[in-house]
Amino acid sequence: MGDGVTTAAPALTQIPRAPGIAFILKKALISALVALVLFSLMIGIRTEAGPTGQLIYWTRFGDLAAMVAAVFGGSIIVELLRQWWGPVGTIRIIPPRLQSTLAVARRGIAPVLLIFTFLVPVIFYDQRYILDLGILVLTYVMLGWGLNVVVGLAGLLDLGYVAFYAVGAYSYALLATNFGLSFWVCLPLAGILAAFWGMMLGFPVLRLRGDYLAIVTLAFGEIIRLVIINWQSLTGGPNGVSGIPRPTFFGIPLVPGPDGLAAKLGIEFSPTHRIVFLFYLILGLALLTNWVTIRLRRLPIGRAWEALREDEVACRALGINITTTKLTAFATGAMFGGFAGAFFATRQGFISPESFTFQESALVLAIVVLGGMGSQLGVALAALTMIGGFELFRGLEQYRMLVFGVAMVLLMIWRPRGLIGHRAPTVFLRHSQAISSDLVKEGHG
Amino acid sequence: MSGDSILTVDRLSMRFGGIVAVNDLSFGAERRKITALIGPNGAGKTTVFNCITGFYKPTSGMMRLIHDDGRAFQLERLNDFRISKLAKVARTFQNIRLFPGMTALENLMVAQHNALMLASGLTFLGLIGAPSWRAAEKRAIDLAQLWLDRIGLLDRADDAAGNLPYGDQRRLEIARAMCTEPALLCLDEPAAGLNTRESAALSELLLSIRADQGTSILLIEHDMSVVMEISDHVVVMDYGVKIAEGTPQDVRDDPRVIAAYLGADEEEAIAVMESGA
Ligand SMILES: Nc1ncnc2c1ncn2[C@@H]1O[C@H](COP(=O)(O)OP(=O)(O)OP(=O)(O)O)[C@@H](O)[C@H]1O
Ligand SMILES: [Mg+2]
Numbered sequence: 129m130g131d132g133v134t135t136a137a138p139a140l141t142q143i144p145r146a147p148g149i150a151f152i153l154k155k156a157l158i159s160a161l162v163a164l165v166l167f168s169l170m171i172g173i174r175t176e177a178g179p180t181g182q183l184i185y186w187t188r189f190g191d192l193a194a195m196v197a198a199v200f201g202g203s204i205i206v207e208l209l210r211q212w213w214g215p216v217g218t219i220r221i222i223p224p225r226l227q228s229t230l231a232v233a234r235r236g237i238a239p240v241l242l243i244f245t246f247l248v249p250v251i252f253y254d255q256r257y258i259l260d261l262g263i264l265v266l267t268y269v270m271l272g273w274g275l276n277v278v279v280g281l282a283g284l285l286d287l288g289y290v291a292f293y294a295v296g297a298y299s300y301a302l303l304a305t306n307f308g309l310s311f312w313v314c315l316p317l318a319g320i321l322a323a324f325w326g327m328m329l330g331f332p333v334l335r336l337r338g339d340y341l342a343i344v345t346l347a348f349g350e351i352i353r354l355v356i357i358n359w360q361s362l363t364g365g366p367n368g369v370s371g372i373p374r375p376t377f378f379g380i381p382l383v384p385g386p387d388g389l390a391a392k393l394g395i396e397f398s399p400t401h402r403i404v405f406l407f408y409l410i411l412g413l414a415l416l417t418n419w420v421t422i423r424l425r426r427l428p429i430g431r432a433w434e435a436l437r438e439d440e441v442a443c444r445a446l447g448i449n450i451t452t453t454k455l456t457a458f459a460t461g462a463m464f465g466g467f468a469g470a471f472f473a474t475r476q477g478f479i480s481p482e483s484f485t486f487q488e489s490a491l492v493l494a495i496v497v498l499g500g501m502g503s504q505l506g507v508a509l510a511a512l513t514m515i516g517g518f519e520l521f522r523g524l525e526q527y528r529m530l531v532f533g534v535a536m537v538l539l540m541i542w543r544p545r546g547l548i549g550h551r552a553p554t555v556f557l558r559h560s561q562a563i564s565s566d567l568v569k570e571g572h573g
Numbered sequence: 574m575s576g577d578s579i580l581t582v583d584r585l586s587m588r589f590g591g592i593v594a595v596n597d598l599s600f601g602a603e604r605r606k607i608t609a610l611i612g613p614n615g616a617g618k619t620t621v622f623n624c625i626t627g628f629y630k631p632t633s634g635m636m637r638l639i640h641d642d643g644r645a646f647q648l649e650r651l652n653d654f655r656i657s658k659l660a661k662v663a664r665t666f667q668n669i670r671l672f673p674g675m676t677a678l679e680n681l682m683v684a685q686h687n688a689l690m691l692a693s694g695l696t697f698l699g700l701i702g703a704p705s706w707r708a709a710e711k712r713a714i715d716l717a718q719l720w721l722d723r724i725g726l727l728d729r730a731d732d733a734a735g736n737l738p739y740g741d742q743r744r745l746e747i748a749r750a751m752c753t754e755p756a757l758l759c760l761d762e763p764a765a766g767l768n769t770r771e772s773a774a775l776s777e778l779l780l781s782i783r784a785d786q787g788t789s790i791l792l793i794e795h796d797m798s799v800v801m802e803i804s805d806h807v808v809v810m811d812y813g814v815k816i817a818e819g820t821p822q823d824v825r826d827d828p829r830v831i832a833a834y835l836g837a838d839e840e841e842a843i844a845v846m847e848s849g850a
Binding site for chain 1: 626627628653654655656657658663664666670671672673674675676678679682683684685686687689690693696699700714718727730731732733735736749750753
C-alpha cells in the first residue's frame with residue numbers, strides 16, 4: 129500500500145489532475161493481492177471441530193474469489209471517487225452563488241441545532257427511545273468536546289480517554305454509595321479526581337510524541353480498567369457497582385409520592401420526568417464544556433495549547449512552559465471526561481468495567497477526528513452522525529458495521545480533515561477569516 | 574571585552590559525539606549594540622545560538638547575561654523556557670518557525686503568553702471575564718498591532734501566518750520575538766531568502782529596534798551588505814573557533830576572514846578580493 133502512495137507522487141506532479149488508468153489499476157491490484165493473502169485463510173479455508181473432536185475443513189474458493197474481486201472493484205471505485213470529489217475538487221465544483229448561501233447556512237446551523245436540541249424533550253415527549261438516544265448522543269458530544277481539548281487543541285493524541293470517563297463514573301458511584309454524598313456534591317469531585325488522574329497520565333508522557341504517546345495513553349486506559357476489575361474490595365470488580373443514587377433536582381428526588389418533585393410542583397408523576405431531567409442535565413453539562421472550551425481558546429492558556437500543536441520548539445523559544453501547558457490540557461480534558469462519567473453513573477444506576485473498554489476511547493476519538501480536530505460544531509455534528517447513524521443502520525443487522533465502515537471511509541476521502549476542517553481565529557483586528565485546514569498542524573500525535 | 578557587555582560568552586564548547594561544533598569560544602555582545610556572528614556554513618553559529626537560548630546544554634563554558642538593572646543570569650544554568658521567560662533572551666530560527674495555522678495577530682499574542690497568563694489570573698480571572706483581564710488583553714492586542722504596523726503587516730493581521738509571503742514571515746518572526754520584550758534579541762539569518770529591497774527594509778527595522786527599544790541584538794547573517802551596514806561589532810567563526818573580531822571594516826579587510834570564506838590560502842584570497850573590487 130505504501131508503495132502505491134510513493135509512486136503516486138511523481139505521477140501527480142506530471143499530470144496535475146488525474147493519475148492515469150495504469151496507476152489506478154496498479155493500486156487496485158495491490159489491494160486485491162493484500163486481500164487475497166489476508167482472506168485466503170480467513171475465508172478460503174473453513175475449519176471446524178468435528179463431532180469427535182477431530183479437525184474438519186473445507187475450501188471456499190468461490191467466496192474467496194468474490195471477495196478479492198470486490199476489493200479490486202472497490203479500490204477502483206474509491207480511487208475514481210477520490211479524483212472526482214476529492215478535497216481539491218469540492219470547492220471548484222460548487223458555484224460561488226451557492227457557496228455564499230452555504231456560508232450563511234453554515235453560520236446558522238449551530239443556533240438552529242441548539243434550539244432544536246432544547247426542544248427535543250418537548251417534541252418527542254412520548255417517545256422514550258428518541259429521548260434515550262438524545263441523551264446518548266449528548267453524552268458523546270460532551271466526551272468529544274472534552275477530548276477535543278487534548279487532541280484537537282493541544283494536538284496530543286490520547287487513546288485512553290475512557291480512563292477519565294471511568295474515574296468520573298466510579299468516583300460518583302463510590303462516593304454516593306459509600307458516603308451518601310449527593311450528585312451535586314460528587315459532580316465537582318468526580319471532575320477534580322479525573323483531572324488529577326489526567327495529570328498523573330500527563331507526567332510520564334510529557335516527553336513522548338506521536339505513536340509513543342498514543343501507545344502509552346492506550347495502556348493507561350487499560351490499566352485503569354484492569355485496576356477497577358481487580359480491586360474487588362473497593363470497586364466490586366467485574367460485578368460493578370449497583371444501586372447508584374439517581375440524580376435529584378437540587379435535593380428534591382424525582383420519585384412518586386409526597387416527597388417527589390412532581391408532588392411538590394402539583395403535577396402528576398410520570399417516569400418520563402426523570403428522562404427529561406437527565407436530558408437537560410447532560411445538555412447543560414455539554415454546554416458548560418463547550419462554553420469553557422470556547423472561553424479557554426481565547427485565553428492565553430488556550431492559545432498556548434494551539435501554539436503547542438503548531439510548533440513546540442517555537443513555544444519554548446517564547447518562554448512558554450511546555451510541561452504545565454501539556455498537563456493543563458490533559459487535566460482539562462480529563463475533567464470534562466470525569467463530569468461525563470459521573471453523569472453516566474447516575475443515569476445507569478449501575479456501572480461495571482465493561483462500559484469502559486478501549487472501544488469507547490476509539491469511538492470518542494473517531495468523533496473528534498471526523499468532526500474536524502479543534503472544531504466544536506464539527507464534533508457535535510460528528511457525534512450526531514456516528515451515534516445517530518449507528519442507530520439508523522440498526523435495521524441492517526449484521527451488515528451495520530460494514531455499512532457504517534464504508535460510510536466513514538467515504539467521508540474521510542471526501543473530507544480528510546473532518547466535517548469542519550477549517551480553524552476559526554481566536555482574536556482578530558478587522559474580520560475573522562477561517563484558516564484553511566492545510567495550514568493548521570495536527571500536532572505530534 | 575571592554576565596555577558594557579549584556580552578554581559575555583566565556584570559553585564555550587559544544588561537542589556532538591566526535592564533532593566539536595563550538596570550540597573554546599569567547600566573545601561579548603555590547604548593550605544596545607548590534608553584534609554580528611558570521612562564518613562559513615557549518616562554522617557553528619547556530620550551535621552557539623542554541624546554547625545561548627537553552628536548546629543545547631553546552632559541554633563546557635559559561636554564558637553570562639546582565640540586565641540593565643544589574644540582575645545577572647548564568648544562561649547555562651537556566652533551562653529551556655526560563656531563558657526566554659526570566660533572562661529575556663528571544664530568538665528567531667534559521668528555518669522560520671511561526672505558528673502557520675494561526676493568524677499573524679495570534680502569533681504575536683502567543684508571544685505575550687507569560688505576561689497575559691499573569692493578567693488572566695492563571696486563567697481563572699480570564700474565565701469569568703474580569704475587567705482587569707479585559708484591559709490587559711486590550712493592551713496586548715495594542716502591542717501586537719503596534720508591531721504589525723512597524724513591520725508593515727497591519728492589513729494582513731488576520732491572515733494565517735503560513736499564508737504570508739516568505740519575507741513577511743521573516744519579519745513576523747522578528748516581531749513575535751520582540752513581543753516577548755526581550756533584553757537580547759538573537760536573529761539567525763534574518764535576511765536569508767530576502768531580495769535587496771526586503772534586506773534594506775530589514776536593516777532599517779533592526780536599526781529602529783536598537784534605537785527605539787534599546788534592545789541588544791545578536792545577529793547571524795550571511796548577507797554581508799546587511800552585516801556591514803548595521804553591525805557595530807563583528808565576530809567571525811570558522812570550524813567552531815573565533816578567527817577574528819572587530820568593527821565591520823576591520824573584519825572585511827582581515828585576510829584570515831577572507832581565507833575562511835573562500836576556503837583558500839590567504840594570498841590567493843587577497844588576490845581574488847582585489848580583482849573583484
Ligand atoms: N544536533 C546536532 N547533532 C550533531 N551535530 C550537529 C548538531 N547541530 C549541529 N551539528 C554540527 O555542528 C556543526 C556546526 O553546525 P551549525 O548549524 O552550528 O553551523 P552554522 O554555522 O549555523 O552553519 P550555517 O551557516 O549553514 O547555518 C556542523 O558540522 C553540524 O553538522
Ligand atoms: Mg546556522
